[in-house]
Amino acid sequence: MDFLTKSEKVLEQLSNVEKKKLLLKRRIVRYLYFHGSKSAAEISKKLKSSIPTITTIINELITANVITEQGQGISSGGRRPILYGLQNNAFYILGIDISRLSTKMAILNSKLEIITPVESYSIKLKNYSNPIDEIYQHAINLIETSGIKPNSLIGIGIDMPGLVDSKSGTNYTYFNLKNSSIALSFQEKFKLPVFIENDAKIRALAEYRYGQAKNTKNTLIIHLGWNLGMGMIIHGKLLRGHSGFAGEFGHIPMIENGILCNCGKQGCLETVASGSALVRLAKEGLSTGKNSTLNNIIENGEELIPKTIINAANNGDQFAISIISKVGFELGKGIAILIQLLNPELIILGGRVAEANQYLLTPIEQALNHYSIPKLRNQTKIVISKLGVNANILGSVAMVIENIFEK
Amino acid sequence: MDFLTKSEKVLEQLSNVEKKKLLLKRRIVRYLYFHGSKSAAEISKKLKSSIPTITTIINELITANVITEQGQGISSGGRRPILYGLQNNAFYILGIDISRLSTKMAILNSKLEIITPVESYSIKLKNYSNPIDEIYQHAINLIETSGIKPNSLIGIGIDMPGLVDSKSGTNYTYFNLKNSSIALSFQEKFKLPVFIENDAKIRALAEYRYGQAKNTKNTLIIHLGWNLGMGMIIHGKLLRGHSGFAGEFGHIPMIENGILCNCGKQGCLETVASGSALVRLAKEGLSTGKNSTLNNIIENGEELIPKTIINAANNGDQFAISIISKVGFELGKGIAILIQLLNPELIILGGRVAEANQYLLTPIEQALNHYSIPKLRNQTKIVISKLGVNANILGSVAMVIENIFEK
DNA sequence: AATCTTTAATAAAAAATTTAAAAAGGTGTG
DNA sequence: CACACCTTTTTAAATTTTTTATTAAAGATT
Incomplete structure (x- = not known):
């Protein structure tokens, strides 16, 4: 197992050949990890080394109890390949x-x-x-x-x-x-x-490795919980920026002289497009006497949370739908900015608030029609995340x- | 020379070794192209191949009249290295x-x-x-x-x-x-x-290869001419986006119900932060009787262009300075968005309007102080481009x- | 000025990888 | 059901690359 955990420093001391071999080992493990069992021929093709080379390394990995033979793959008209995969207790x-x-x-x-x-x-x-x-x-x-x-x-x-x-x-x-x-x-x-x-x-x-962003190169993943967060896959890689702070989508200036945000600034996008914005809008509306099933929640002395509002909307509550729509439109305006700047192929909406689904997507589309260049807007698909709680x-x-x- | 222009298709037909050799040749030429003359030892280290391998390829390239010996480099305490560089008429x-x-x-x-x-x-x-x-x-x-x-x-x-x-x-x-x-x-x-x-x-x-963005990995290059354009270096690579349209900074929505933009939308950033915005502000101001040396231009029947306004500002014209400041502040607001989203290490301002220099930078800084998270804002340096007209x-x-x- | 240390280039030896060829195992067809 | 055809694996030979050792040259030290 030591080949996995060797530090950069130790690596530097190795000879060129040893280094390359170790790196190839890691690449094979990584490939099998993300893609499941594969044949030697396939690994050879993907990792651009000859079959004998791959075979010897595979044998070494088998001896080290990292991978095992895992039966045969289906044939495409020739000898059936032996599949190699990670041992489930390898690490x-x-x-x-x-x-x-x-x-x-x-x-x-x-x-x-x-x-x-x-x-x-x-x-x-x-x-x-x-x-x-x-x-x-x-x-x-x-x-x-x-x-x-x-x-x-x-x-x-x-x-x-x-x-x-x-x-x-x-x-x-x-x-x-x-x-x-x-x-x-x-x-x-x-x-x-x-x-x-x-x-x-x-x-x-997670979306890039296991979700809908798999095999994409330019995808934005927006998370609508209490706050508004974002992660970006750019050039097929997670964008961290110069110091790791890229993606503060929730804190781009949006509303002139807007509400005070958690971050200390005023009028951040998060103040109008997030779970907390939704709750605020609900409270404001209800206090001015709006007719809604949400009133029951308040009367019961329960805390109003985004989930409740989403549920109400999904049950047809018009007031809930209307404030989700408001939040969606503001978010859409923000997404328009993202599209113009980054021209992504896909945007994934996740988080509790995204469960509002069509009630959120429709106003977003509306905002996009209004705020972004059609030629650009048409290049981006927008979907709801399907990843689970883990x-x-x-x-x-x-x-x-x-x-x-x-x- | 054929190794340079071989198409992908022809490349596919080559054997693995030939392909790798050809690719290494290209990498050496590319390295010498962007970094000037280098020694075999240095090339070996950078391109991670052994010195003998590099030496044989170098000799082949010399025979092919692509590179030549170009004297000796300075020594760091040992034998002086032979420098190899591209022949100036190689291609x-x-x-x-x-x-x-x-x-x-x-x-x-x-x-x-x-x-x-x-x-x-x-x-x-x-x-x-x-x-x-x-x-x-x-x-x-x-x-x-x-x-x-x-x-x-x-x-x-x-x-x-x-x-x-x-x-x-x-x-x-x-x-x-x-x-x-x-x-x-x-x-x-x-x-x-x-x-x-x-x-x-x-x-x-150009900034990435020859200018101030050299050796950076996350840099935004903003161009302020008549329009507002942007190019981005992300992960040390030019960002093109999914369909090549990334970077439409000038057309992010900025002003609610703003002026009609060339792109057909309303209130794009370009309508308030660009050379044409500057000219519009100047005309509006002058028509309401502002005191400025720019009045002379108009009276002479000359067309008002950004350059004239920049010059006036550099000569101390207060009105010119004030409208540049306005444009700078709006641009700064846009830049705040960029910083929150992309956390760049460097932003380079180029184009005619950027020649206003401090008159532009100061309001930008002001806007950044107002609109971006300090922790993020401090990570980004902002400079004026030094690249020439070509x-x-x-x-x-x-x-x-x-x-x-x-x- | 002589000697030592460091670095670069070269040559020979060793190791590793690739290529090519053959064997093995399947599929499909007449 | 034999035979052609295909693909993967195995094996051996050929080639390439790397390593190691050597020589040469420059700077540092005494």
């Missing part, structure tokens, strides 16, 4: 998804299967100055109860909201400690490669794979 | 810069030197339905008078305003012919690879090199 990766209210984690095997229950812990970021130790304890417990061999865990991936510099492993917005961070701290404690990334970017990565854990794990196996 | 490239009012062209040698006078022809795109033949004749003449061997011209690069799909070689906005385009037409006529790209993107490429021709040629030599 494990821990994915940790930190959100504002809770932290979820699970261990995935080399077949991308979740092998532990997805544990969720109620950790409210705002209440904690430093929940690192608590998360650490949960992680330790999960690893122990999972029963995997300690040295077969090869990395940890973390995603969390706020500004994150994945290069240095530093998180800024939440529990930003002096000269440290959750990633660096875990790296020391576990003696393992630990990677951290902003949650919107991780969702983008998308972020999957994305975090994908990040680990990419970082370990990427040249 | 030639024709660069054609089509702008709205005129078309310029020149031939460059393999040392990136302009070997013919830069010819400029007055060709007003709006008056022509199809100036292709005229441009073709000028090109033929230039090639003939240049005296270069016909088969040493290895490619043609063209840039022009408007929407351009560089992949298919199609230009849309101007003289868009059915089933053809200037690039395809030239390709047939010259039997040479011809590449075309939008002018803003070509300027970005930047576009250079950029067009760089595009040819990239297309021919890129894997």
